[in-house]
Amino acid sequence: MSSIDSAFLIAVFRRAADRLEAERQALCALDGEIGDGDHGTSMANGFAAINDHLRGMARQEATPAAVLRDAASTFLAEVGATVGPLYATAFLHGARLLEAGDLDRQQIGRLVVAMADGIKARGQAELGDKTMIDVWYPAGHAAIAAAAEGGSPAEVARALRMAAEQARETTVTMIAARGRASRLKERSLGHLDPGGASAAIILAAIADTLASAA
Amino acid sequence: MSSIDSAFLIAVFRRAADRLEAERQALCALDGEIGDGDHGTSMANGFAAINDHLRGMARQEATPAAVLRDAASTFLAEVGATVGPLYATAFLHGARLLEAGDLDRQQIGRLVVAMADGIKARGQAELGDKTMIDVWYPAGHAAIAAAAEGGSPAEVARALRMAAEQARETTVTMIAARGRASRLKERSLGHLDPGGASAAIILAAIADTLASAA
Amino acid sequence: IKKFLNxxxxxxxxxxxxxxxxxxxxxxxxxxxxxxxxxxxxxPAGKVGVVIGGGAGHEPSFLGFVGPGLADAVAVGNVFASPPPDRVLACTRDAHRGAGVLYVYGNYTGDVMNFDMAADLAGAEGIEVRTVLTSDDIASAAHDDRAARRGTAGNVFVFKIAGAASARMYGLAECERLARKANDACHTIGVAMESCSMPDTQRPSFKIGEDDMEFGVGVHGEPGVTRVPIESADRIVDQICDRIFAEMQPRPGDRVAVLVNSLGGTPMMELLILNRRLRKRLEAREIAVHSTLVGHYCTSLDMIGASITLMKLDDELTGLLDDPCDGFAWSFSGRRPS
Amino acid sequence: IKKFLNxxxxxxxxxxxxxxxxxxxxxxxxxxxxxxxxxxxxxPAGKVGVVIGGGAGHEPSFLGFVGPGLADAVAVGNVFASPPPDRVLACTRDAHRGAGVLYVYGNYTGDVMNFDMAADLAGAEGIEVRTVLTSDDIASAAHDDRAARRGTAGNVFVFKIAGAASARMYGLAECERLARKANDACHTIGVAMESCSMPDTQRPSFKIGEDDMEFGVGVHGEPGVTRVPIESADRIVDQICDRIFAEMQPRPGDRVAVLVNSLGGTPMMELLILNRRLRKRLEAREIAVHSTLVGHYCTSLDMIGASITLMKLDDELTGLLDDPCDGFAWSFSGRRPS
Ligand SMILES: Nc1ncnc2c1ncn2[C@@H]1O[C@H](COP(=O)(O)OP(=O)(O)O)[C@@H](O)[C@H]1O
Ligand SMILES: Nc1ncnc2c1ncn2[C@@H]1O[C@H](COP(=O)(O)OP(=O)(O)O)[C@@H](O)[C@H]1O
Ligand SMILES: [Mg+2]
Ligand SMILES: [Mg+2]
Ligand SMILES: [Mg+2]
Ligand SMILES: [Mg+2]
Incomplete structure (x- = not known):
């Protein structure tokens, strides 16, 4: 089986960038309801910048860890914001994992959880705080479980995608305890977490890349 | 026949004030289209101030000329604006006419024309410039003509009112050459002149007071 | 439309x-x-009094431009309505220090009538009054009909020059000459995206189509001279510049003072975007910018829109502009010639 | 929503x-x-550097508060988004004059993460950095959770105090103490009539009912803490005052500095109406007003709304507030103790 290499990651970033661009306004609208309305802008612009940057990289030579490190610094410098440090740290944690040794594509869940750990380390959110980690962790764990049960890449991809979608919906029932929306207290109830929504988009891009490469 | 006395003028001001108040928003809307949207405010507040002031006057003692002079200063001090000096001068011209000798109510047209002369003297507008004088003059002349033909007070009142209404409509076809609307040039075409519209209201109040007193 | 009002x-x-x-x-x-x-x-005694004024609804105009190096007194009317003569007269008496009084205000029928009546009354009291009507809005009448134009944001520069001249203890005729010169040097065009709404109606005074804007508006929420499709900020500035340059006929090496003014509802971020393009246009013509004001100077209630004013400078106007002034809307410690 | 944009x-x-x-x-x-x-x-060498910053969309914040007696450098992010660490670091290096650097910025997750990363990087270069988070918005969290509150228009006063302290060549610890003290003294509440709209969407970020307003909004177009029916300007000020007084516990004879701030689309006329009632409320409590700012200081794009900030003063803060300063949004020649 093939491992998570640069080409795979580059394909993920391309796919995610396209979809975030398509959902730019929808994500801004979600963020407008309980935040400051910029989430779609940050995510779409940030991933577009990663994409532009990766296009310029000598693809052959870059290790997958290097791709993630570059994505981290590009994203951070482009958007700053709340998501900048969070995703930059996520990518760096992912890079560290891949530096430790090649990771089989089926083990994508481990990369997802590593990234979630990065987000958590940086943002200090707990599960249930109505943040993006409420989507990253369940999705990662579902993918790990599917792989552990011997699922095919397509099955792992399906598990990842489904879990992300479900987890995104659960954020509706949470009261925000981190980030801007936390000032709204109960008023954040009944709304999707925008960071959770964009997380689901990125996770779907990972899943689809896994499924289509398989 | 009775002459134009203080009671008559006070009744006119009361009636006009009520109707201008009722048309406050409509006049502002007309002025919003080709002016600055304040005409209803100036006219309604100005006539309300006159009314308040006259209520405090010792009605018995005041001559009709004194009523008009008081109306002039009250209106001017209250509204300033474009209409302040115009109507103040109108009232002063009217006062001068009444000081020259008692005026029969049937001769109301002469008072109206005297007031129009005041407006014209102050504002330097010509007929056809799309201003309030395009309503005051035709109405005054129609009332004079009706009286000359021996019409009853009710007939004079009718002539006054009809002419004012018609004249107001003719302002739609004029291009403003005076005041704020003149900067719009051809764009003022197709709109009623707000000052003409409020003039018609005042003239109707005069006509109705004449008719009801008769 | 919602407002903070009683x-x-x-x-x-x-x-x-x-x-x-x-x-x-x-x-x-x-x-x-x-x-x-x-x-x-x-x-000080012997200083020419500078009296300004006009309707309310333009805050911080006009009262923000009263103070040392600016006007001495300001008469305030109702919203968009000239103050009556008695108030202008009160200002005139108060500002008179034995050297006469200069009126500086926008060229509007109402203001002209009320201030003229006040000037007559002041004259009867032995106070000499001269009047300078501002008429910087070049969209409001043709070039050969400058006297028909209205005064808009350029007011601010004319107040400054008149105030500086009077602070230098120049005589009435000289203050008048300089204020008139400042006005002649000012060129303004305003554009509006949305009409304002009066406190009394709390409804937009007029409607502009979804994709349209008004070009050549004043500062009273009036419709502009033409209604045109909305364009990008840069294209809007280009249209304004084309019109102002055609009038001002700038030559390479000319110097200007700039005012990018919000009509009320347009925030500073957008004004700065306009100023960027304006500067590029000026640079392309080799016109030097001596100083720039950007902000809310002469508003039209909550109108969404902006105006650009260029005042063409010579040494005399530059010197006066560089004098210190202290109104609450324009406080400036002055600039010494370099 | 129409805007001047490219x-x-x-x-x-x-x-x-x-x-x-x-x-x-x-x-x-x-x-x-x-x-x-x-x-x-x-x-000068040996002066503590004051670095401020945050997202764009608050113009003239934050860049208008850079200059003598204010901040030394400002890092600017995207609209409503913190600047990334590299930019903050560039500001830090530039502002460092051998005496360390004080960061002053609003308490938001994004800003805290980015500025903290920058502080770590600066520390690695041997630049000592201290941080004061502003948290003046008392509506945004309970009294006993002040650390969770966000920074809004009170920023302006905190920048001023920090800048004055550093201009007096106080050390880093002292500048930090004074900035913290200024922040503790600031109490802000904002209300919004209409949401703002981002350049990217050009649609209102959220909808407020025809007859409602948002109470307790920040400066990022977020919804407020509660949605309440619109009331008269005076009643709105009363609600704000009740809330601030409950927190600030003013006593007769206390002194405050006041900021009545537009959130972008609300014009000065309305701010002044708010200030009138505010003054009455303060007078009734025998609270003296030392100085007042009214205008567009910390906006939220084109949001229709306003905020009121009271900074409770003691002699130390008064002295620093009275020092001169010169940013393009706040230029003040200073006031000598009377
Ligand atoms: N401390 C945190 N840890 C993890 N995620 C967070 C944290 N704070 C906020 N978020 C996520 O960030 C999202 C908001 O992102 P964005 O709108 O880009 O930032 P901002 O609120 O600064 O405008 C939230 O929906 C939430 O998912
Ligand atoms: N020079 C003038 N002579 C007579 N009437 C005039 C003149 N200028 C304007 N008007 C009248 O004044 C009306 C506008 O009044 P108003 O709205 O109160 O004044 P402003 O334009 O100053 O706001 C116009 O509709 C017109 O009838
Ligand atoms: Mg956001
Ligand atoms: Mg009008
Ligand atoms: Mg008017
Ligand atoms: Mg944000």
């Missing part, structure tokens, strides 16, 4: 009370009337 | 270019980046 008819007086409370070092009522206002700073 | 994604950089063009005496880019900005005025 009874609409009290809006002007309440705003003025709020201004006296906020800026006690700058302004105070004359004889207790909130509508006739003087600068707090002492005015 | 491509939305260029809006921030274009606005900054416009600002550099408009205020060349006040600000300039550091190393050519428009997003890391320094005060033009020379900074």
């Amino acid at each position: 009874s609409p008819k009290d809006a002007v007086n309440e705003a003025l009370e709020g201004a006296f409370a906020a800026f006690p070092d700058h302004i105070e009522p004359i004889d207790g009337s909130p509508r006739a206002i003087r600068a707090r700073a002492a005015k | 491509s939305p994604k260029d809006a921030v950089n274009e606005a900054l270019e416009g600002a550099f063009a408009a205020f060349p005496d006040h600000i300039e880019p550091i190393d050519g980046s428009p997003r890391a900005i320094r005060a033009r005025a020379a900074k």
Whole structure:
């Protein structure tokens, strides 16, 4: 089986960038309801910048860890914001994992959880705080479980995608305890977490890349 | 026949004030289209101030000329604006006419024309410039003509009112050459002149007071 | 349209009370009337008095431009309505220090009638009054009909020059000459995206189509001279520049002062975007920018829109512009010739 | 919603270019980046550097508060988004004059993470950095959870105090103490009538009912803490005052500085009406007003709304507040103790 290499990651970033661009306004609208309305802008612009940057990289030579490190610094410098440090740290944690040794594509869940750990380390959110980690962790764990049960890449991809979608919906029932929306207290109830929504988009891009490469 | 006395003028001001108040928003809307949207405010507040002031006057003692002079200063001090000096001068011209000798109510047209002369003297507008004088003059002349033909007070009142209404409509076809609307040039075409519209209201109040007193 | 208001008819007086409370070092009522206002700073005998004024709804105009190096007194009318003569007269008496009084205000029928009546009354009291009507809005009438044009944001520069001249203790005729010269040097065009709404109606005074804007608006929420499709900020500035340059006929090496003014609802971020393009256009013509004001200087209630004013400078106007001034809306420590 | 814009994604950089063009005496880019900005005025060796910053969309915040007696450098992010660490670091290096650097910025997750990363990087270069988070918005969290509150218009006062302390050549610890004290003294509540709209969407970020307003909003177009029916200006001020007084516990004879701030679309006339009632409420409590700012200081794009900030003063804060300062949004020649 093939491992998570640069080409795979580059394909993920391309796919995610396209979809975030398509959902730019929808994500801004979600963020407008309980935040400051910029989430779609940050995510779409940030991933577009990663994409532009990766296009310029000598693809052959870059290790997958290097791709993630570059994505981290590009994203951070482009958007700053709340998501900048969070995703930059996520990518760096992912890079560290891949530096430790090649990771089989089926083990994508481990990369997802590593990234979630990065987000958590940086943002200090707990599960249930109505943040993006409420989507990253369940999705990662579902993918790990599917792989552990011997699922095919397509099955792992399906598990990842489904879990992300479900987890995104659960954020509706949470009261925000981190980030801007936390000032709204109960008023954040009944709304999707925008960071959770964009997380689901990125996770779907990972899943689809896994499924289509398989 | 009775002459134009203080009671008559006070009744006119009361009636006009009520109707201008009722048309406050409509006049502002007309002025919003080709002016600055304040005409209803100036006219309604100005006539309300006159009314308040006259209520405090010792009605018995005041001559009709004194009523008009008081109306002039009250209106001017209250509204300033474009209409302040115009109507103040109108009232002063009217006062001068009444000081020259008692005026029969049937001769109301002469008072109206005297007031129009005041407006014209102050504002330097010509007929056809799309201003309030395009309503005051035709109405005054129609009332004079009706009286000359021996019409009853009710007939004079009718002539006054009809002419004012018609004249107001003719302002739609004029291009403003005076005041704020003149900067719009051809764009003022197709709109009623707000000052003409409020003039018609005042003239109707005069006509109705004449008719009801008769 | 939602606003912070109590009874609409009290809006002007309440705003003025709020201004006296906020800026006690700058302004105070004359004889207790909130509508006739003087600068707090002492005015020396023999100084020409500068009296400005106009309707309310333009805040911080006009009262923000009263103080040392600016006007001495300001008469305030109702919203978009000239102050009556008695108030202008109160300002005139207060500003008179034996050297006569200069009126500087926008060229509007109402203002002209009321200020002229006040000037007559002042004249009868032995106070010499001269008048300079501002007419910087070049969209409002043709080039050969400058006298028909209205005064808009360029006011601010004319007040400054008149105030500086009077602070230098120039005589009345000289103050008048300089104010007139400043006005002649000012060229303004305004554009509006949305109409304003009056306190009294709380409805937009007129409607502009979804994709349209008004070109050549004044500062009273009036419709503009033409309605045109909305364009990008840069194209809007280009249209304004084309019109101003055609009129101003700038030559390479000319110097200007710039005012990018919000009509009320347009925030500073957008004004700065306009200023960027404006600067590029000026640079392309090799016109030097001596100084720039960007912000809310002469508003039209909550109108969404902006105006650009260029004042063409010579050494005389530059010197006066560089004098210090201290109104609550324009406080400047001055600039020495370099 | 119509705006003066070119491509939305260029809006921030274009606005900054416009600002550099408009205020060349006040600000300039550091190393050519428009997003890391320094005060033009020379900074003496041994002076503590004051670095401020945050997202764009608050103009004239934060760049208008850079200059003598204010901050030394400002890092600018995207609209409503914290600047990334590299830019903050560029500001830090530039502001460092051997005496360390004080960060002053609003308490938001994004800003805290980015500035903290920058502080770590600066620390690694041997630059000592201290941080004061502003948290003046008392509506945003309970009294006993002050650390969770966000920073809003009170920023302006905290920048002023920090800048004055550093201009007096106080050390880093003392500058930090005073900035913290200023922040503790600031109490802000904001209300919004209409949401703002981002350049990118040009649609209102959220809808408020016809007859409702949001109470307790920040400066990022977020919904407020509660949605309440619109009331008169006076009643709105009363609600704000009740809330602030409950927190501030003023006693007769206390002194405050006041900021009545537009959130962008609300014009000065309405701010003045708010200030009138505010003054009455303060007078009734026998609270003296030392000084007042009214205008557009910390906006939320084109949001229709306003905020009121009271900073409770003691002699130390009063002295620092009275020092001169010169940013393009706050230029003040200073006031000597009377
Ligand atoms: N401390 C945190 N840890 C993890 N995620 C967070 C944290 N704070 C906020 N978020 C996520 O960030 C999202 C908001 O992102 P964005 O709108 O880009 O930032 P901002 O609120 O600064 O505008 C939230 O929906 C939430 O998912
Ligand atoms: N020079 C003038 N002579 C007579 N009437 C005039 C003149 N200028 C304007 N008007 C009248 O004044 C009306 C506008 O009044 P108003 O709205 O109160 O004044 P403003 O334009 O100053 O706001 C116009 O509709 C017109 O009838
Ligand atoms: Mg956001
Ligand atoms: Mg009008
Ligand atoms: Mg008017
Ligand atoms: Mg944000």
